[in-house]
Amino acid sequence: LEIAVSRLREQETTSKRPSQTLKSLAKDEYESNFISAVVPPEEIGVKFDDIGALENVKSTLNELVILPMRRPELFSHGNLLRPCKGILLFGPPGTGKTLLAKALATEAGANFISITGSTLTSKWFGDAEKLTKALFSFASRLAPVIIFVDEVDSLLGARGGAFEHEATRRMRNEFMAAWDGLRSKDSQRILILGATNRPFDLDDAVIRRLPRRIYVELPDAENRLKILKIFLSRENLDPSFGLEELANATEGYSGSDLKNLSIAAAYRPVQELLEEEKAVRTYAVHSFLPPMDYL
Structure with a gap:
């Protein structure tokens, strides 16, 4: 009985350890908002072998993401061979873009954070920028990490001109600035992975920050x-x-x-x-x- 009780306590300690570690990494209340969104690679539960198609896409992602995250020393020389900081998956609905993103994080051994437009919005003025800044600062302490932006067009779509809400504009600008900070730090193993069914709705500035765009087509x-x-x-x-x-x-x-x-x-x-x-x-x-x- 004592052995069984001790094993149960060990299991409880092990199950609590990841969340406790994440809590210690979060520096403020804004970063704490993203603790529940973080999925460690061993808990994602999806691998490339679980996806019965898209071999060309998986091969491309292996070269662009998995190798740089698993073997960063191979990409530390010269100016041309640098880790990619932004990738766009686009194609018809239901083709497996979200599944690919999760499997990619597993294969790369990276923490996975999935966000949408609602993740970075707040009813309090100015909180959207603080949440955006907190997302990137928290991610920098979790590297390697993949920040997956599902329906990226809803978060970073084409600017609405005079009809665009000021809070949305400020949040987008903060996101772009933080993203640019990642691109200037090759040693930080952080990737922004966007997915959309409507690539033509994306802002031009976002497209420039997603230099690798991969079409996820319907299966033959x-x-x-x-x-x-x-x-x-x-x-x-x-x-x-x-x-x-x-x-x-x-x-x-x-x-x-x-x-x-x-x-x-x-x-x-x-x-x-x-x-x-x-x-x-x-x-x-x-x-x-x-x-x-x-x-």
Whole structure:
């Protein structure tokens, strides 16, 4: 019993250690806002092998991100071979941009911070700039780290001129200034990774800070087959079920579409069973109705 109790205490201590470490790194209340957004690489739970397609994209990300973060000494010489500080993933919805970002952090051994427009907004005037500054200062103590900006066009879209809110303008300017600070420090292993379905809505200044833009396209039949094999690897399939036939029949489907299709198919036997049970119950009730006339 004592051994079991001691093991439980060790597990509790281990589970609390990451959050306690992050709390000690946060210098103020603004940095503390991002503690819950930080996911260590060993806790992300997604790897490149879990993505059944996009081999060219994964290879490119390996060269641009994983090698510089894993082997920074290879990129410490000269002016041309420098770590990339900004990458844009763009393409149709559901093609796996967010999944790629998470898997990239795992493969690079980097902490993962996902932010959206709402992450840096506040009802108090001036807090948006403080939150933005806190994001970058906190990230600098967590390096290597990937800051993933999902739907980056909503946060850093084209400027709205006279109709743009002053707080939004100030927040964007602070983000750009902090980003430029990263680009001037090659030794800091921090990457801004943006994802969008609408790249043409991005501000020109943002595009310049994202020198590497990677198109994440819809999967072809071969890649749809790879994706389906991953989704259905643990399912009990009919021996006559043809994965190749399904892959060929799903032209234009994204990875997300294929996942939803697989989930719907998995629920179908349950629905059929419930319909059969309902039919049996209905028949049983009706079988008693005629005899009741004689009671």
